[in-house]
Amino acid sequence: MPPGARNDRLRAMLRATAWTFGGLARAVNIAGAEVGLRLRYDRTAVAHWLSGARPQDQVPALIAEVLTRRLGRRVTLSEIGLYHADGGTDGSGGVDGMVDLAELTRADLDPAGHAVLAHTVYQLDALVVAASPGTARRVRLHRDLDRTGSLSQPTITQHIAEVFAAANHQFGSGATRTALTAYLVHDVLPRLGTSETEIAHRDLLGAATDLALLIGFMCFDSNENGLAQRYYRTALDLAVLSGDPVRYAVVLRHLSQQACHLGHGVQALGLALTALTAGSGLATPHTSAFLHAQVALCHATLGHHEDAVAHHCSARDSLRDAIGPPPTFGSYHQGELAYHAASILTLDCDTNGAITALHTALRHYPATERRSRLLALAALAERQLDIGLLVHACSTAHRFLDDYPHVFSGRVTTAMDTLRKRLRPLRGHPSARRFLLRGASL
Incomplete structure (x- = not known):
């Protein structure tokens, strides 16, 4: 499309979605947040795009993605008049x-x-x-030695x-x-x-x-x-x-975890169930627990209480049967089991139960899993704030700060930002003020 020309392709696609200009702008902002972009588009920006202005950087791909989600089929950049200037493809693999x-x-x-x-x-x-x-086959663990032993x-x-x-x-x-x-x-x-x-x-x-x-x-x-x-x-x-069906299942489980984290519960549950099927009869008890736990979390996210509890119990039972050293990838332990129990209880609005489960998780997490401990501490502080336990929450938050400088993690940084936002309106209280001052010094 020549620079400055009206983008009638995007206009037609927008009409097919029945979105307003503001609706498209909000969808693009949300999709941008999924990939770390802080976008603030409104209906005026959409009007500029329809008049021929080309959005910057990754925004054309974001527009194509949100239209894809809305229409239920893949929408390309060419279809919305925003194809790459160099003639390249959408880069979808x-x-x-x-x-x-x-x-x-x-x-x-x-x-x-x-x-x-x-x-x-x-x-x-x-x-x-x-x-x-x-071409799945049962994969045996072995040690392969060369000619010298x-x-x-x-x-x-x-x-x-x-x-x-x-x-x-x-x-x-x-x-x-x-x-x-x-x-x-x-x-x-x-x-x-x-x-x-x-x-x-x-x-x-x-x-x-x-x-x-x-x-x-x-x-x-x-x-x-x-x-x-x-x-x-x-x-x-x-x-x-x-x-390798077990590795296949483990990767699917990670895709499900990410989709669930981003709020795509239906897709996350589908992936988690597919992972469970792929690993059935082949995964070790550690990995079986790992797979069942994700199914449980997805069901809880969608409000399926009974299914969530059933799969969480299956994860617990599989973990009880686990013997020997856990695998490096696709492993699970009591700390993770308790952390996921807390997530399920939080979604069920049982805040006191979630607090108890998080205390259990922190007792079981190994000291070497510092990032997981930090995420559990942040969750615990939030749940304590939910029921007005400000002093306890600030004490937990200070435990979070003890290890915070030693971990380089975007999710931990997000947890830190969330704690600051929740405690900032309470800065008149000495406990909250001490946390905010200490956090600022870091």
Whole structure:
């Protein structure tokens, strides 16, 4: 569309949605918030777009996404007269998982590339997935030794993945993400094309799936939800390529967690149920608990109380049957069980029950899972504020501040901002004032 020309394509699409100018603007603002953009568009902005002005940066993709959600079909940039000036595509993928991972990670390592990727649009229709990886087979755990009897490279890669995962738990996504991405780009991906045996290749492919999943979670933890979704979908493609139903289920569970976090409860429940089906009969008790817990949370989000309780009990029972060391990816423990119980109780408006559950979660969370402890402390302080326990809430908030400077996490920063907003109107009280002053000093 020539610069300055009326955008009749967007006008026709807007007419098909029955939205007002203000309705479209509000939808774009909400979709922008999902990917960390603070947009303040109103009906005037929409009028400018219809007159031929091109929105900046990622906004055309956001407009296409909200229209997609409204109409129930994929709407392209060309259909709304906002195609890329360079003739490029919408960037929605569709390439082989290995190629997509290589291109995505290399662009992500480049500061200029990451600046663009960070605001990748989160797409609801990308949550439509197959019920299983197709060529699923039962995957046995084993240690692959080379001719000298030393550990093979895939096992070393799995060990390094465990190190990165542990650092993510303790220090947050911002501490090691660049190093993890570089390791995947410069070490793991080149070796995937040179694996000497089928077993070595399969194990290395599984490790690459885990690392892509972990980077996706780090993006989610950094509130970069569109980029997180791209990594998750790439990890899902790799799980299909390796025919690993358990890894497939674990990735689906993460996609469900993200969708639930963003308020897309129906899609989140569909993903969680598909994950449970894919892992049925194959997942360890730890992972089975991990999958049931997400189904429970999704049901609670949608107000399905009985289903939520039933799946939460199934998660508890699976955890009771778990023996031996938990897996690095797809694991679950008593702290997480209690934290999810608190979330379900909060949605059921049982604030006192949620407070009790959060105290239980904090007793069970390992000291090494610092980010999870911080999120539980923030939730506890909020629930205490809900029932007027200001002094207790401020005491809990100070415990939150003790570890806050040591964790680099967008979700933790959001929790901190929420506590400040809730306590600022109460700053006349000495306890609230002390927290706000201490928080400001950090």
